[in-house]
Each structure stands twice: as C-alpha cells, then as structure tokens.
Amino acid sequence: MTRTVLLAIDTSTEYCSVALLCSDDSPGAQSGAPSRIWGRHDRTGAVSSARVLPAVRELFDEAGLALAECSAIAFGAGPGSFTGLRTATGVAQGLAFALGVPVVPVSTLLACAESARMRDAASTRVLAALDARMDEVYWADYAWDAGEGEWKTLSRPALAAPAAVVVPSEPFALAGNAAAQFGERLPAAAAASVVDHDAVPHAVPLAYAALRAYRGGRTVSADQAAPEYVRDKVAQTTAERLAARAVRAGESAP
CATH class of the missing domain: 3.30.420.40 (ATPase, nucleotide binding domain)
Incomplete structure (x- = not known):
C-alpha cells in the first residue's frame, strides 16, 4: 500500500496543536481520502516549545507508526504569535532535516x-x-x-x-x-x-489543507521554511497605546 504520513504542527496561539494524518494513496483508494487522523490540542500558553515534541511522540505511538515513515512536515506559518511561529518553524525544520522530507507551510x-x-x-x-x-x-x-x-x-x-x-x-x-x-x-x-468563533488555528484542519498542498507539489525544503509574520513590529509605542486607549474610551462613551 502506498500511503502519505503527514505531521502538522501549529503553535501560533496559546495552544500547542499537533496532528498526524495517514492517507491511503494506493490506486484503488477513493480520491486519496485520508484514512486516519490523530491529534493533540493543549492550552500551553507560552511554553508550547516544551510540549510539542512530546505530543509528536505520543501521536506516533498512538498511531503505531515510526517517525521515519513520515512523508512531510506541515506547520502553521502565520500570522500569529511571533514566538509561537518561530517554535513551529524551528520544529518543522529540525524534523524535516533529520528525516529528509519536505515542509508544507500553511497560513493560519x-x-x-x-x-x-x-x-x-x-x-x-x-x-x-x-x-x-x-x-x-x-x-x-x-x-x-x-x-x-x-x-x-x-x-x-x-x-x-x-x-x-x-x-x-x-x-x-x-x-x-x-x-x-x-x-x-x-x-x-x-x-x-x-x-x-471556534474556527481558529488548529493542527487537524491544517493537516487536511497541507495534504492537498503536498499532493500538489506546494512544498519547500527545510532550509526555505519561514514564518509569515505579516506584522513587522511586536509592540506599540507609548503614544500609540495612549491614542488607542483614547479611541476606545470615546467609542464606549454614551
């Protein structure tokens, strides 16, 4: 049987979200539909970096698969938390380098x-x-x-x-x-x-989107994987914070 094993990682929010998708790609498979998917979605706050690799290990153990069987690594490229985007990018790059597989960046x-x-x-x-x-x-x-x-x-x-x-x-x-x-x-x-309100960045929908991208050849090498920040600064100046506060106060005034 020909199959695709795709690992998806998203840490763009306060959640550490990881999914493992296994798809039957053999000629007789119905439209190459994914056969199984496993996931973890844990609220970790600012410490997703400590949770992501244990979560990956748990999913492979649960699926009865070896990491070496992985076909591609997908990650939530952003926009989102700057630290979280760097975490997902770094983990995806490291695993992809080690396994010699492509990376699939997916917009959050x-x-x-x-x-x-x-x-x-x-x-x-x-x-x-x-x-x-x-x-x-x-x-x-x-x-x-x-x-x-x-x-x-x-x-x-x-x-x-x-x-x-x-x-x-x-x-x-x-x-x-x-x-x-x-x-x-x-x-x-x-x-x-x-x-x-609940349609937020999550590794399971990210994995399905990434599978289509992988099949369509929309991948990059590990060294080309990069976050999509969209914003180029992480904090407002004091003047900007005061101006925004004044606008909110004016809008809430009777």
Missing part, C-alpha cells in the same frame, strides 16, 4: 477557513479574522473552488484596524476569534451570515 488564516468548512460544508466563502493584539486584526478572504477541490485566496493575509477589514459583497462565514474580541468594532461580524 487558511487553517481557520478550512476549519469553518469542516464544521459546516456550506461555508465555501470564508473571511478569516484573528485578533492581532495592538487593536488590530489579521485577516484574509477565501473562496472554496469545488471543481479544483481547493481554496482560492481572494485577499491575501493582511493586518488592519477592525473597521478596515474588507467585507465581502456576497454571503460569507466569518471564522476566527476577532468577532468575539472586537464586537461591533468589526463590521464584518454584523455582515456575516455565519460567525464561527
């Missing part, structure tokens, strides 16, 4: 869209929006192409104020935690036909 926002569609098959137009801290939002706009069996990126991952996120002109699902964080300050939340 695409993983949100994949999660929304997994949870509701009708979610084929998805605006993914995550709290980026500093009073901003990471967002991207995706449409599922049923003919191609893949997402099309309509708006690439970007950083914006909540009110500046572009609202699609057709029915869409809003995926991610930005709606819960910003409420009415995010116009997309009111415009969405569905708001899925």
Whole structure:
C-alpha cells in the first residue's frame, strides 16, 4: 500500500496543536481520502516549545507508526504569535532535516477557513479574522473552488484596524476569534451570515489543507521554511497605546 504520513504542527496561539494524518494513496483508494487522523490540542500558553515534541511522540505511538515513515512536515506559518511561529518553524525544520522530507507551510488564516468548512460544508466563502493584539486584526478572504477541490485566496493575509477589514459583497462565514474580541468594532461580524468563533488555528484542519498542498507539489525544503509574520513590529509605542486607549474610551462613551 502506498500511503502519505503527514505531521502538522501549529503553535501560533496559546495552544500547542499537533496532528498526524495517514492517507491511503494506493490506486484503488477513493480520491486519496485520508484514512486516519490523530491529534493533540493543549492550552500551553507560552511554553508550547516544551510540549510539542512530546505530543509528536505520543501521536506516533498512538498511531503505531515510526517517525521515519513520515512523508512531510506541515506547520502553521502565520500570522500569529511571533514566538509561537518561530517554535513551529524551528520544529518543522529540525524534523524535516533529520528525516529528509519536505515542509508544507500553511497560513493560519487558511487553517481557520478550512476549519469553518469542516464544521459546516456550506461555508465555501470564508473571511478569516484573528485578533492581532495592538487593536488590530489579521485577516484574509477565501473562496472554496469545488471543481479544483481547493481554496482560492481572494485577499491575501493582511493586518488592519477592525473597521478596515474588507467585507465581502456576497454571503460569507466569518471564522476566527476577532468577532468575539472586537464586537461591533468589526463590521464584518454584523455582515456575516455565519460567525464561527471556534474556527481558529488548529493542527487537524491544517493537516487536511497541507495534504492537498503536498499532493500538489506546494512544498519547500527545510532550509526555505519561514514564518509569515505579516506584522513587522511586536509592540506599540507609548503614544500609540495612549491614542488607542483614547479611541476606545470615546467609542464606549454614551
């Protein structure tokens, strides 16, 4: 039997999320559909780096597979926590170098869209929006192409104020935690036909998206794997913090 064994890692949030997907790719397999998937999704805060490798070991033991059988390593490339993105990138690179396998970078926002569609098959137009801290939002706009069996990126991952996120002109699902964080300050939340707060970065939907990318040859060598930060600074100046506080106070005033 020909099979693909794909390991997916995401530490872009306060969760250490790891999934192991085993797919039957033999000629008689139905559309190469994944046969089994195992996962761990643990809230670890800032110490995901200490949890990720034990979680990987647990999944391979649970699946009865050897690490040497791994075909590719996927990781949540971002946007997200700077430290978390570096953790996932470093672990993916290290394992890929050791095993001599390719790496599959997957946008965390695409993983949100994949999660929304997994949870509701009708979610084929998805605006993914995550709290980026500093009073901003990471967002991207995706449409599922049923003919191609893949997402099309309509708006690439970007950083914006909540009110500046572009609202699609057709029915869409809003995926991610930005709606819960910003409420009415995010116009997309009111415009969405569905708001899925739980469609957040997670290794299981990331693994499914990565499997399609792997089959399509959209991989990189370990030395080319890199985070997708989107933002180029990690903290506001004192003046920026005070200005943002004044704006929030003005918006909440009667």
